[in-house]
Amino acid sequence: MHEEIxxxxxxxxxxxxxxxxxxxxxxxxxxxxxxxxxxxxxxILQQCIHNGFGLHRFKEELTGPGYALRxxxxxxxxxxxxxxxxxxxxxxxxxxxxxxxxxxxxxxxxTAKAVIFTMGCRERTRxxxxxxxxxxxxxxxxxxxxxxxxxxxxxxxKKVVILGSxxxxxxxxxxxxxxxTRVEAVLEIMAYSNGLTRxxxxxxxxxxxxxxxxxxxxxxxxxxxxxxxxxxxxxxAMRPIAGTEFYLECDCLLLSVGLIPExxxxxxxxxxxxxxxxxxxxxxxxxxxxxxxxxxxNVVHVHDLVDFVSEEGEIAGKYAAWHANGKMGDxxxxxxxxxxxxxxxxxxxxIRAVSGNTEPxxxxxxxxxxxxxxxxxxxxxxxxxLERKLRVAKPGEMIVVDLPVENIKKxxxxxxxxxxx
Amino acid sequence: xENSWKxxxxxxxxxxxxxxxxRELGKYKLDTVLLERYPDLAMGTTxxxxxxxxxxxxxxxxxxxxxLNVRGNELYRQLKHELGLELDLTGSLVVxxxxxxxxxxxxxxxxxxxxxxxxxxxIGREEALTREPNLSAEVVGALYAPTGGIMWPFGAALAFAxxxxxxxxEVRINCPVTKIEVIEGKVTGxxxxxxxxxxxxxxxxxxxxxxxxxxxxxxDSFTIKPRKGEYILFDKxxxxxxxxxxxPTPSKVSKGILVAPTVHGNVFIGPNATDSDDKxxxxxxxxxxxxIVARAQKLVPNIPLTSSITQFAGLRxxxxxxxxxxxxxxxxxxxxxxxxxxxxxxxxxxxxxxxVVGILGELGLELKPNTNFNPVNPPKLVFSQxxxxxxxxxxxxxxxxxxxxxxxxxxxxxxxxxxxxxxCGARTVDGVKRRxxxxxxxxxxxxxxxxVTAILARELNIxxxxxxxxxxxxxxxxxxxxxxxEVTGDA
Numbered sequence: 001m002h003e004e005i006x007x008x009x010x011x012x013x014x015x016x017x018x019x020x021x022x023x024x025x026x027x028x029x030x031x032x033x034x035x036x037x038x039x040x041x042x043x044i045l046q047q048c049i050h051n052g053f054g055l056h057r058f059k060e061e062l063t064g065p066g067y068a069l070r071x072x073x074x075x076x077x078x079x080x081x082x083x084x085x086x087x088x089x090x091x092x093x094x095x096x097x098x099x100x101x102x103x104x105x106x107x108x109x110x111t112a113k114a115v116i117f118t119m120g121c122r123e124r125t126r127x128x129x130x131x132x133x134x135x136x137x138x139x140x141x142x143x144x145x146x147x148x149x150x151x152x153x154x155x156x157x158k159k160v161v162i163l164g165s166x167x168x169x170x171x172x173x174x175x176x177x178x179x180x181t182r183v184e185a186v187l188e189i190m191a192y193s194n195g196l197t198r199x200x201x202x203x204x205x206x207x208x209x210x211x212x213x214x215x216x217x218x219x220x221x222x223x224x225x226x227x228x229x230x231x232x233x234x235x236x237a238m239r240p241i242a243g244t245e246f247y248l249e250c251d252c253l254l255l256s257v258g259l260i261p262e263x264x265x266x267x268x269x270x271x272x273x274x275x276x277x278x279x280x281x282x283x284x285x286x287x288x289x290x291x292x293x294x295x296x297x298n299v300v301h302v303h304d305l306v307d308f309v310s311e312e313g314e315i316a317g318k319y320a321a322w323h324a325n326g327k328m329g330d331x332x333x334x335x336x337x338x339x340x341x342x343x344x345x346x347x348x349x350x351i352r353a354v355s356g357n358t359e360p361x362x363x364x365x366x367x368x369x370x371x372x373x374x375x376x377x378x379x380x381x382x383x384x385x386l387e388r389k390l391r392v393a394k395p396g397e398m399i400v401v402d403l404p405v406e407n408i409k410k411x412x413x414x415x416x417x418x419x420x421x
Numbered sequence: 422x423e424n425s426w427k428x429x430x431x432x433x434x435x436x437x438x439x440x441x442x443x444r445e446l447g448k449y450k451l452d453t454v455l456l457e458r459y460p461d462l463a464m465g466t467t468x469x470x471x472x473x474x475x476x477x478x479x480x481x482x483x484x485x486x487x488x489l490n491v492r493g494n495e496l497y498r499q500l501k502h503e504l505g506l507e508l509d510l511t512g513s514l515v516v517x518x519x520x521x522x523x524x525x526x527x528x529x530x531x532x533x534x535x536x537x538x539x540x541x542x543x544i545g546r547e548e549a550l551t552r553e554p555n556l557s558a559e560v561v562g563a564l565y566a567p568t569g570g571i572m573w574p575f576g577a578a579l580a581f582a583x584x585x586x587x588x589x590x591e592v593r594i595n596c597p598v599t600k601i602e603v604i605e606g607k608v609t610g611x612x613x614x615x616x617x618x619x620x621x622x623x624x625x626x627x628x629x630x631x632x633x634x635x636x637x638x639x640x641d642s643f644t645i646k647p648r649k650g651e652y653i654l655f656d657k658x659x660x661x662x663x664x665x666x667x668x669p670t671p672s673k674v675s676k677g678i679l680v681a682p683t684v685h686g687n688v689f690i691g692p693n694a695t696d697s698d699d700k701x702x703x704x705x706x707x708x709x710x711x712x713i714v715a716r717a718q719k720l721v722p723n724i725p726l727t728s729s730i731t732q733f734a735g736l737r738x739x740x741x742x743x744x745x746x747x748x749x750x751x752x753x754x755x756x757x758x759x760x761x762x763x764x765x766x767x768x769x770x771x772x773x774x775x776x777v778v779g780i781l782g783e784l785g786l787e788l789k790p791n792t793n794f795n796p797v798n799p800p801k802l803v804f805s806q807x808x809x810x811x812x813x814x815x816x817x818x819x820x821x822x823x824x825x826x827x828x829x830x831x832x833x834x835x836x837x838x839x840x841x842x843x844x845c846g847a848r849t850v851d852g853v854k855r856r857x858x859x860x861x862x863x864x865x866x867x868x869x870x871x872x873v874t875a876i877l878a879r880e881l882n883i884x885x886x887x888x889x890x891x892x893x894x895x896x897x898x899x900x901x902x903x904x905x906x907e908v909t910g911d912a
Contacts, residue, residue, distance in 0.1 A: 001809060001813060037825065037828065086824060088825035088828065088831075090831065099809070101812065101816070101823050101825065102823050102824070103816065103820035103821065103823035103824050104820070104823070105823075106812070106813045106816040106817060106823055107809055107812050107813045107816065122863075122864050122867060122868070123864070123867050125730070125731075125863075125864065125865040125867060126731075126865070127654070127729055127730045127731035127732060127865050128727075128729060128730065128863075130653070130710055130729055130732055132704065132705045132706050132707045132709075132710060132732070133704045133705065134703055134704040135703070135733060136890075136895060137889070137890035137891075137895035137896065137897050138897075140867075140870075141867045143867065144866075144867045144868070144870060144871060147871060148871050148898060149901075152871060152875070152885070153901060154885055154886065154898035154899065154900065154901065155898060155899040155900070155901055155902070156897075156898060156899075157899070158899060158902075179901060179902060180902035181902070218707060219704065219706070219707075220704075221704075223701060223892065223894070223895075224889075224890075224892045224893065224894030224895040224896075225894060225895055225896065240707075264658075267658070
């Protein structure tokens, strides 16, 4: 078997992986490898040809491929970063040996000192949410359709209904409209959209596409190709309300019904997972429960802005390089971060009190449901460590708060993040 | 005029039954043609059923179902090796949750013994729970059948057809029979879009449409009533929720909703039973899915609902007489029925093949052995099942085996190309899926679907827009609308 040795091996060459590679290189890792299963670097950014990327990171508005290119150039500028494209990782062992495969080298055995998981996420499917009806052609996840339209140059349908108002669904509503395809409606089972507000405005309202909140699809119709869908309003418990059914004629149903972090490799290693994020439990250095294994980006928790994905990649890259160089030092004591009272997720789930570290801990949080005029509070032992007033809080928009290191010194075994009304 | 040619035997229907008959006829020096109306084999009942190798204790003694079930079960053990079938003798459990049900199990055991099923055993609560720890705490006992098993029905049908073709049988897809010619009470041939095929013997293995095919030849002696069954399939990550097939105690109409592993490492629940008049209705329903969930939970309470990956429905081709209809037509000479093949039809299929050939012999068809008959199918390369050494060799010989197309199931481009160009090769995206498992995993083709479409287009030399999912009118993608903005890709 073809054998290679690297200091830091990064699995996945999307935005998290690219930032991790650059950061690992800049923080002293001698040999860095990025393994990417697609034919090019950039991950899902390459099919996101719309703009809106990079406002935080580069202070300008880039397209997805444009954003990716910035990082690809940074990777190319660093001679100690190796990239393997069209390469699939088959197995990762706890001793940090990785088995991968591609057409050029065949089976490859890679030995690493530190591993970073940046596999991103995949789309939830029709089968996962059990939409009844027939099984014709024309039912696609929105991301698969996006790839077909933007990268391969084909249309998935000519008269479209979209289920789910996540960002990809909203973006695809606009994209299909621009291609001359009629978008009949976007249906959302929740009473609010899960996408960014700017996407609801720019992708639906600007194109007069109706958004049916608290609605779902009861059945898909058609034999060869989709001919229509039966829709209905749902009650507060998300059960269809009898008598509200209506039929929408269409030849295509796009699904934007959630993203699932792709953690098959992490699970096989038995790494501890967070049931709410579906990603591994990580500390603020993005190290998982298994020393030397790091994770960043959508594989940890699904982000809405790529800028934060890159940021996490940078953190993971830096400390993976430290780990590879034996610079991590003592673990220090661990503080558990809990999300409660209206806060659904908080990442990192663990804070490691590292001696000499002066960096604030950046917490990424999502709320359970839309709220107005609330206070986000970080508590420990009944003490308030930090408070932030929020005029609006939406599940679709991640809340980012920096917890200064002085505050961390004050605290006990755990901290809790809550919403106060 | 129209294209026309001659055959000794025409088989109508390329499901498991038609394919098994074709394979059996391949043992003789005959011109046999198998006609399938769809773009692929096994697209009817064969592709959507419980995929069970039944032990044979359900059907009443003396019925064709009982006889052919037990014989079929026996035949598959050898066929597994000859044809490389995916088949595991996991054993099956029929679970009782009260004493009345235990009485039914005792009856089933006696019936099974009369049918010739070996090794049947009533086990107590303890042993049932040891075998299947996830069973409901309410279990009081079970009937254990060591010869029950699981298999891959599409794979078996394909293997039968491939072996038949290898032994000289012709298989035609996209070839529906539009008319059967009958002169003076005898069949003389069939009309298809490809032309007229003259034949003195016609086998009706048309599944759900077998009554209509029979009527084309002037025989209205039976009716097929579709009975729909719905299923939910779960992610492999669920692991061995059950290791054997778990049936509830059966009712009069059906074997009930079961929880079973698949040969590919998934778990499924289903089927319910809904009588229908629509032979095209393969839609799942909210009510039906809720029904199978509720009933499966009675057997195995912790059904992992959040890990479902797909749902589907199949139609049982139930004949009005309740048993299989395997006989020469009483009304039209030369027509032989292999109809009404509902459960345990999958298990019975190879035995049905033997029986149909016997009937043809009785009708006067000369059965000269095909001395070149080769019972063995060449092995297929399944990349994910190879050891590292074999993987390296495969990639060295063909670099396409180094390119993973389906990430969930680790299927390579090499396997997909082989599936397209092998005997009875895939012509559709679902055809690739059923042969290679590309698209059968947890993302359900979200990632590999467009790539499989592109490979099919390239290998079949057709445009992307002509690639179909399963049936002729199931195109997946359209060209962009002229005048809209163009994006060029390097695919």
